[in-house]
Amino acid sequence: MKFMRLIWVNLLRNKRRTILTVLSVAVALFLFTTLRSVVTALDAVSEVGSEARLITRSATGITFPLPQSYFERLRAQEGVQSVSWANWFGGIYVNESNFFAQLAIDHETYLAMYPEMAIPDDQRQAFLNERTAVLVGRGLMERFGWTLDQNVTLQGTIFPGDWEFTIRAVYVPDDPSFGDQLFFFHYDYLYEGVNGNIIPGWYVIQLDDPAAAPAAIDRIDRMFENSSSPTKTETEKAFNAGFVTMWGNIGFLVKAIGTAVFFAILLVAANTMMMAGRERIGENAVLKTLGFQDGLLFRLVLAESLLITLLGGALGVFGSKLMFGPGNPVNSFIQGFEVEWSTVILGLVIATLLGMISGIVPAWQAMRLPVIQALRRVA
Amino acid sequence: MKIPILYNLRSLKERPVSTLTTAAGMALVVAVFVAMMALANGFRSALVKSGSPNNAMVLRKGANAEMYSGIARSTASTIAGMPFVARGPDNQPLSSPEVFVVIGADRLTGGMANLVVRGVSPKAMQVRQDLEIVAGRDLRSGASEVLVGEKIVDRFANTGIGETMSFGGRDWTVVGHFSARGAAFESEIWAENEQVMPVFRGEVFQSVTFRMADPASFDGVKQQLEEDPRLFLDVFRENEFYQNQSVILTFILNFIAVFIAGVMAIGAVFGAINTMYAAVSSRAPEIAVLLTLGFKPGNVLSSFLIEAVFIALIGGAMGCILTLPINGLVTSTTNWNSFSEVAFAFRVTPALLLTGMIFAAIMGFLGGFFPALKAARQPVIVALRQG
Numbered sequence: 001m002k003f004m005r006l007i008w009v010n011l012l013r014n015k016r017r018t019i020l021t022v023l024s025v026a027v028a029l030f031l032f033t034t035l036r037s038v039v040t041a042l043d044a045v046s047e048v049g050s051e052a053r054l055i056t057r058s059a060t061g062i063t064f065p066l067p068q069s070y071f072e073r074l075r076a077q078e079g080v081q082s083v084s085w086a087n088w089f090g091g092i093y094v095n096e097s098n099f100f101a102q103l104a105i106d107h108e109t110y111l112a113m114y115p116e117m118a119i120p121d122d123q124r125q126a127f128l129n130e131r132t133a134v135l136v137g138r139g140l141m142e143r144f145g146w147t148l149d150q151n152v153t154l155q156g157t158i159f160p161g162d163w164e165f166t167i168r169a170v171y172v173p174d175d176p177s178f179g180d181q182l183f184f185f186h187y188d189y190l191y192e193g194v195n196g197n198i199i200p201g202w203y204v205i206q207l208d209d210p211a212a213a214p215a216a217i218d219r220i221d222r223m224f225e226n227s228s229s230p231t232k233t234e235t236e237k238a239f240n241a242g243f244v245t246m247w248g249n250i251g252f253l254v255k256a257i258g259t260a261v262f263f264a265i266l267l268v269a270a271n272t273m274m275m276a277g278r279e280r281i282g283e284n285a286v287l288k289t290l291g292f293q294d295g296l297l298f299r300l301v302l303a304e305s306l307l308i309t310l311l312g313g314a315l316g317v318f319g320s321k322l323m324f325g326p327g328n329p330v331n332s333f334i335q336g337f338e339v340e341w342s343t344v345i346l347g348l349v350i351a352t353l354l355g356m357i358s359g360i361v362p363a364w365q366a367m368r369l370p371v372i373q374a375l376r377r378v379a
Numbered sequence: 380m381k382i383p384i385l386y387n388l389r390s391l392k393e394r395p396v397s398t399l400t401t402a403a404g405m406a407l408v409v410a411v412f413v414a415m416m417a418l419a420n421g422f423r424s425a426l427v428k429s430g431s432p433n434n435a436m437v438l439r440k441g442a443n444a445e446m447y448s449g450i451a452r453s454t455a456s457t458i459a460g461m462p463f464v465a466r467g468p469d470n471q472p473l474s475s476p477e478v479f480v481v482i483g484a485d486r487l488t489g490g491m492a493n494l495v496v497r498g499v500s501p502k503a504m505q506v507r508q509d510l511e512i513v514a515g516r517d518l519r520s521g522a523s524e525v526l527v528g529e530k531i532v533d534r535f536a537n538t539g540i541g542e543t544m545s546f547g548g549r550d551w552t553v554v555g556h557f558s559a560r561g562a563a564f565e566s567e568i569w570a571e572n573e574q575v576m577p578v579f580r581g582e583v584f585q586s587v588t589f590r591m592a593d594p595a596s597f598d599g600v601k602q603q604l605e606e607d608p609r610l611f612l613d614v615f616r617e618n619e620f621y622q623n624q625s626v627i628l629t630f631i632l633n634f635i636a637v638f639i640a641g642v643m644a645i646g647a648v649f650g651a652i653n654t655m656y657a658a659v660s661s662r663a664p665e666i667a668v669l670l671t672l673g674f675k676p677g678n679v680l681s682s683f684l685i686e687a688v689f690i691a692l693i694g695g696a697m698g699c700i701l702t703l704p705i706n707g708l709v710t711s712t713t714n715w716n717s718f719s720e721v722a723f724a725f726r727v728t729p730a731l732l733l734t735g736m737i738f739a740a741i742m743g744f745l746g747g748f749f750p751a752l753k754a755a756r757q758p759v760i761v762a763l764r765q766g
Contacts (some may be wrong), residue, residue, distance in 0.1 A: 017657075028643065060480075061483045061493060062481070063446060070381070157443050157447045245489070245491050248710060248711055249490075260408075261407075264643055267401070267650065271397050285623075333728040
């Protein structure tokens with residue numbers, strides 16, 4: 001575009017204003033991409049669960065356990081490949097603010113069911129062989145500066161007392177949304193510690209074929225319908241999605257804030273373009289006298305506005321992409337928190353939109369400028 | 380001598396579009412800030428209001444939440460018999476041993492939630508004075524009946540009076556709705572403890588809440604109960620117990636409010652700087668005249684600063700007005716300490732609005748400072764020549 005230089009010179013005529021406007025667009029887009037990443041991360045958590053695995057929990061509520069006898073009955077079901085179970089431990093590490101999830105698992109069956117966790121073979125064996133061993137996510141190891149073979153003590157809340165563990169294995173999830181902040185240990189250890197006074201919290205069922213899930217869910221829940229512990233079975237994916245909804249309507253909150261950010265910055269950008277337009281009335285009149293067509297002037301002003309918002313947008317969007325790349329510290333609060341490429345693209349689209357809208361009025365004014373009157377002002 | 384403020388007001392009227400766009404930008408920033416703080420405020424207030432400083436709450440030692448606790452019937456009787464427990468007009472101890480369970484439920488608006496079912500003693504309403512039955516009647520002892528907290532009525536199925544809720548393998552008739560002045564109890568379902576106990580966890584209470592005969596002696600009460608080796612208990616002041624549950628989420632919400640509003644404010648301040656610089660340069664001759672007339676550069680500086688702050692305050696007021704409709708709007712989240720739904724209302728308080736206005740004024744000050752400085756340092760001759 002041969003007019004690029006003209007646009008550039010126009011931008012530089014008031015450097016301070018251009019820079020401030022670019023920066024305010026940048027912070028707005030930074031905020032936007034960061035907020036949207038919270039939503040995409042939560043959505044990813046809702047999506048991460050397998051559809052070939054089912055979670056069977058008590059129909060009364062998640063905190064109610066299920067009889068041990070269900071294990072065999074679930075295993076005998078048609079289409080069921082394997083069954084495992086887990087319990088929420090709810091221990092405190094040093095103090096309450098160090099929250100992370102600890103699960104007591106039926107270790108052999110559970111690990112076999114979760115190929116998502118990559119564990120070195122020797123560590124896997126070490127974890128399986130030792131009663132007090134724990135398997136810890138890499139993120140959690142980093143968060144507390146733990147090392148392999150270190151002893152960790154948790155203070156029980158549901159199960160009173162101090163519980164001693166030894167870290168024997170570290171897993172790396174194949175998908176960040178799976179989470180690398182989990183702490184797994186042997187159900188047997190818990191069982192012994194409470195003198196057998198415990199039953200499974202929930203069951204995990206691996207199906208041969210995910211397509212059979214709806215039928216299997218129906219069959220399982222009907223089987224226990226009239227027992228003392230009726231069940232509620234869902235695919236793991238639906239179960240995870242349900243958990244995310246417990247936070248409340250985060251999606252709406254983020255959308256509302258995002259809209260406010262958009263309009264706030266639109267006002268700033270539009271104001272800048274209008275100021276620039278006002279200053280340049282005389283020049284535009286001269287350009288027109290020189291033979292610049294109305295349409296060309298319109299496009300020139302619009303291009304200038306687009307250049308400002310796109311510069312700012314790129315700065316903000318890529319800034320947050322750099323800052324919140326894989327493995328950023330926010331991950332320990334929100335699993336898989338990362339600025340996705342789709343968010344980057346959306347951010348740039350929004351920056352374009354900002355530029356179009358804020359440039360349209362001054363561009364229109366430049367196009368419709370009555371040359372004679374404008375020139376009179378110059379003189 | 381001060382430059383009259385009227386001068387600034389007239390100047391603003393001269394360029395209404397840029398004044399208004401700048402103010403509107405700030406309005407949105409203030410609105411987001413106030414709305415987010417109102418959310419944090421509402422959540423905190425729901426939990427802070429739950430519980431009275433006159434009550435003590437007893438859990439099993441080490442159980443940091445009611446859900447994890449377990450208290451034997453004999454322990455509950457021992458506590459009720461203690462001399463520091465207040466007594467009602469009938470000379471019965473004002474003590475409520477309670478069963479606490481969390482049941483799964485679906486919000487009518489979509490999404491999964493967990494609701495607290497609290498099995499209470501007939502004394503519970505006397506122990507907690509802020510509770511009031513707003514519709515229907517109180518529970519009848521021995522009946523399979525429930526009271527439903529005001530905040531979950533209409534948000535969950537079968538919560539109307541006369542309707543039947545099913546949980547714990549039994550049907551429960553809703554006989555009344557209760558309010559608790561916005562406290563988290565309003566998100567709970569209450570039934571008689573002796574009815575709830577057998578269908579859920581068997582012969583065990585989760586907590587005992589009692590009124591202290593002398594609230595000032597709490598430390599002594601706590602010491603006496605916690606040091607008794609037969610009992611194995613932790614004792615909390617009831618209001619502090621709930622307040623602690625609000626700390627983490629309130630901190631997160633406040634942090635988010637400050638982070639988002641802070642980042643937005645940077646953008647808005649840059650916008651204000653642009654506007655004010657434009658104002659200063661277009662009024663260079665005027666400023667020169669003012670200086671020639673004998674106004675001190677300091678007067679010019681403060682005059683422009685006042686103008687910038689004034690624009691920001693218009694924005695701040697607009698932003699505050701924008702947030703007024705959300706006051707009282709009910710939303711909900713999960714209290715992860717109790718693993719249960721807590722519904723609460725956005726709370727836009729006068730103090731919060733004032734904070735919003737101060738926030739706006741700061742933005743105006745930051746946005747106006749350098750342009751005002753430029754105005755004050757304007758070389759008179761050069762500026763006059765421009766005119």
